[in-house]
Structure formats: structure tokens, C-alpha cells
Amino acid sequence: MTLIGLDVGGTTMKAALVDGSEVLATESRPTDRTDPVGGILDFAAHLSSRAASLGSPARAAGIALPGIVDEATGTAVHSANLGWRDVPILHLAREHLGIPVAIGHDVRTGGLAEAVLGAGRDAGDFVFMAIGTGIAAALILNGTPYPGTVGWSGEIGHVVVRPNGEDCACGNKGCLETYASAAAISRRYGDSVPAEEVIARAGRNEERAAGVWSDALDTLADGLAATTLLLDPALLVIGGGLAKAGDALLKPLESRLTTRLKFRAPPRMLLTELDDQAAVNGATILARRLLDA
Structure with missing residues (x-):
């Protein structure tokens, strides 16, 4: 059961493809400051394609976003660093990937990972x-x-x-x-x-x-x-x-x-204890919980 975990930072996007406790692949790319939403969707689609090429199509994705995030509706409300407002990122990502998607705030998602796997467990x-x-x-x-x-x-x-x-x-x-x-x-x-x-x-x-x-x-x-x-x-x-x-x-x-x-x-x-991979880990936890619900 391959999951996509994607952490969007103000400078860099980091991601992992995970199957259970096994990390199948990790990737990063610069955050597109001119079209950050398009950059996120393109990177997520690339990760989905890579999972398929590894013989284990992605079943769900978690995306951690910076700024103000309404996790209940999956809306990227505002980011001072990336300049977006009220982006329906959950709807866009589901439409783009065709799999269940969870949206989280990057730091709350990192905190979740520290609670489950890291220094706060x-x-x-x-x-x-x-x-x-x-x-x-x-x-x-x-x-x-x-x-x-x-x-x-x-x-x-x-x-x-x-x-x-x-x-x-x-x-x-x-x-x-x-x-x-x-x-x-x-x-x-x-x-x-x-x-x-x-x-x-x-x-x-x-x-x-x-x-x-x-x-x-x-x-x-x-x-x-x-x-x-x-x-x-x-x-x-x-x-x-x-x-x-x-x-x-x-x-x-x-x-x-x-x-x-x-x-x-x-x-x-x-x-x-999770270094700069905390939000990536947290995003995969959110994705897993979608399938466990």
C-alpha cells in the first residue's frame, strides 16, 4: 500500500513514497514561487507516476502546506511567503491525482509526526x-x-x-x-x-x-x-x-x-528526532489514516 507524503515549504518541496514502514523513494524540488499551486500539483502527479513505475501505485496522498490552512475543507487560506489565498487545494489535488488526499498544515503535520514517531512520542x-x-x-x-x-x-x-x-x-x-x-x-x-x-x-x-x-x-x-x-x-x-x-x-x-x-x-x-522530514512523515500518516477510516 504505497502512500505519497508531500511537504511544501517556502523554498523547497520534499516528498516520500512509503509502503508500510518501508520508504520506497524520496525526492525534493524547489518550490515554484511564480506558480506554487501548479508546482505542487505537478510534483504530486510526478510522485504518483513514479509510484506506478515502481510497480506499486499510490493509494492515497497527504500534502502539508504552509501558512493558514483549513484542514477540514482542505483550503489553503493564506500564505505570506507564497502569496496565495483561499485555494481549494484538496479539490484540485483529488481531481489531479484521482486518489484520496488529505491536506494538513505543515507544522501541525510535523508535530503529529513528532507525537507518533519522534521526540514527543x-x-x-x-x-x-x-x-x-x-x-x-x-x-x-x-x-x-x-x-x-x-x-x-x-x-x-x-x-x-x-x-x-x-x-x-x-x-x-x-x-x-x-x-x-x-x-x-x-x-x-x-x-x-x-x-x-x-x-x-x-x-x-x-x-x-x-x-x-x-x-x-x-x-x-x-x-x-x-x-x-x-x-x-x-x-x-x-x-x-x-x-x-x-x-x-x-x-x-x-x-x-x-x-x-x-x-x-x-x-x-x-x-x-525527524529532522526536516517531520512534515513528510506526518503527511504519510494523514494519508494512511484516510485508508484506515
Whole structure:
């Protein structure tokens, strides 16, 4: 029973063809910023064709999307990074593929995978925060992502951490995402240097890199402190591309969070166990559940 799991990021789309516990193939391609919906549908169709060529046609697909997602109706409501609004992606994907399709929010889907397979599998309730091209979080309650009333939960990247600060793509100023996402770290450093290299240069005490990285850590700690005080989670799981920084991210972030929580201990903080494949894994879980229902 081959399943398609597809994770759409602001920069890259990642996918896997899975049969039970066996990964038959993995692929990635750049996200088409000029026609993101067409790019998603074309990639999904390619994955379906590849499954057929492997002798195991796909039975169902799960697609994880960024931005605001109404999972109940399968609508891509809004993405500041990709510029779409109210796209009936579930209808389009079903029509394009001819198989059952499940639509999920990328970070909630990643949080689901961490709850089932990863760092949160023994936690029950926890917060999963993905730091990549953008920043978002998922509140996991008893192993299940909480979407909010219409799918707007988890937009921590657009919490204002620096009032009247830098402009954000969402139209506000001083959002967490404008300081601490991988894209923001690269942009704020300049010279087209990727975030991972900025972090490496900060580790070598380069002044400009250290300043950008310190701002990112401070704003992340501000956002997580507010999250902790509001939700009282037992665990924070950090994922997304920036989690590849490992202890260079985790250790200073733990320290900064502790200093911001004056009257309580901080929750445990762990890095993802599923790396940047969390949402791909979650998408295959959503696809499997369609067939199990």
C-alpha cells in the first residue's frame, strides 16, 4: 500500500513514497514561487507516476502546506511567503491525482509526526516549533494537533517581539519571523550568506554574524517565554531547517529562555528526532489514516 507524503515549504518541496514502514523513494524540488499551486500539483502527479513505475501505485496522498490552512475543507487560506489565498487545494489535488488526499498544515503535520514517531512520542502534550523559511508552532494535545477554530493556530512567527521593528511580509512590524527565521538570518546578515553559515561564523566570533545570531536567539526566547507562560507545556520540540544547528541553537536558547522565566522553571527543550522530514512523515500518516477510516 504505497502512500505519497508531500511537504511544501517556502523554498523547497520534499516528498516520500512509503509502503508500510518501508520508504520506497524520496525526492525534493524547489518550490515554484511564480506558480506554487501548479508546482505542487505537478510534483504530486510526478510522485504518483513514479509510484506506478515502481510497480506499486499510490493509494492515497497527504500534502502539508504552509501558512493558514483549513484542514477540514482542505483550503489553503493564506500564505505570506507564497502569496496565495483561499485555494481549494484538496479539490484540485483529488481531481489531479484521482486518489484520496488529505491536506494538513505543515507544522501541525510535523508535530503529529513528532507525537507518533519522534521526540514527543512519550509526551502527550507539547509544543512543536519549526524554524525554517518562516516560523510556526503546533500545540499537540494528547497526541493530536490543535488547529484552532478555523485553522489559524500556531502562527507564532507573526507574534510581535520588537514593536515598531522591521517590516514583515504579513504587513506588521517586528514579527518574530523577521528576526529569527532562516531566511531572516540570511537577509539580516547580507551578502547572500545562508543562515547555517551565519551561525558558523557567529561561533567563530565574527562580530556581524554574532549580532544577527544573538538577535535571533533573543527573539526566539521571547516568543517561547510567552508560549510557556500561556500554555504551560511540559516539552518544547524545536524542528525545521534551523534545528540542524544542534547545540549551537539549543544551548543558548535554553539559557535565554531560563532568564526570561523569573518565577517558574522552563519546560524541557528537545531537538526534533525527524529532522526536516517531520512534515513528510506526518503527511504519510494523514494519508494512511484516510485508508484506515
